[in-house]
Amino acid sequence: MKGATTIQERLWDLRKEKGLNLEELAQLTKISKSALASYESKDNKEINHGNLITLADFYGVSIDYLLCRTENREQVNTPLTELHLNDEMVALLKSGRINNRLLCELATHKDFIKFLADIEVYVDGIASMQIQNLNSLVDTVRHEIIERYRPGEDDPYLRILQAAHIEDDEYFSHMIQDDISAVVRDIRAAHKSDSESAPSTTIAEELKQDLEDVANFKGSPLEKQAALYCKRLGINYNKLSDAEFRQLVHILEKSKFFKSYVGQRKKRK
Structure with missing residues (x-):
């Protein structure tokens, strides 16, 4: 997955969002079908200035967005203070060392909030005390059974109680892994047809x-x-x-x- 969108890709994406083919777009914008096709071609070098304005107005976006100078359609010139980002995060986003496009898709996925919520629960130790209480209850019952009935180590009921013991690190690791795996699978599926993606055949x-x-x-x-x-x-x-x-x-x-x-x-x- 590329870190930046090309002008050709942006024009193609905007047209597909409208559900239009080239002929329909040509009728609505009064730009020739051949010109529109060339604008979406990988070999295209430039777009007529007038047509650029026409397309930006038609799609309801800024020329900067159309030219991939920004990823913002609506939140234009939002003050940095409103984003609540620390200096390290701002520097990282500006550095080019990470794929900002992928990061945006991760953060805007419908299940990403659940992923962050589960991390927050783990980091803050909100559920750890409850897990420890449950483990203590299981241990108490287990010890009581041992004292009262003296079962062998292979007793199935004792083994069930032993298996019911929860390790919070392991529990949250699995839960967080499941969260992010679901998000990543969706993003991968969305980019399956990208030219940069691995082919479906070996x-x-x-x-x-x-x-x-x-x-x-x-x-x-x-x-x-x-x-x-x-x-x-x-x-x-x-x-x-x-x-x-x-x-x-x-x-x-x-x-x-x-x-x-x-x-x-x-x-x-």
Whole structure:
């Protein structure tokens, strides 16, 4: 997950929030569909100044927000004193050492408040006394049973009482871990389609698919091997000219992993 949003991503996000396709947005803003598409393209370098104002007004955001100079749509120029952040936190947020975008998503998740509340309960020791009281009660009952009935160490009731003993550190560790795990899973799911996220298929699965495709490829053993290399390199084998193919084979023959076959590639008709 990237720490900063690009202008192209912001324009795409805003359009998707409105539930519009490019054609609908073009009709509403009077900006051509091709221009809008280019603004959301990774190769886009600049946006017409007039169109920039039009889009900012249409989405109800500032130009600074549209240009990713700020992450604030509504809370613009909020005084720092209202945020109740100490100097260390302000310095950290300004340092670029952490992913502020991810931090914002964590803090604004619907279950993050529960996560902080559980941490606060643990840090303040609010529940520790109650847990200790419960443990004392369990220990008292256990000792009373031992004194009265003299059961063996393997007695199931004694073992149940022993298992009922709660370690507050372990208890809160599990609870806090469950809280943050749920939050992180949701954020991960929300970014599953991001280009920076890991692919859903493994390298082994991709290679297996490539091998199956090449096995069905009609051509000489040399062509099949070259086709496999092309697939792994993301090259469209069918678009190679005969000259390009010969150059490719010449380069691949320098590899100890490439087996050369006698024969020539058939000319395309």
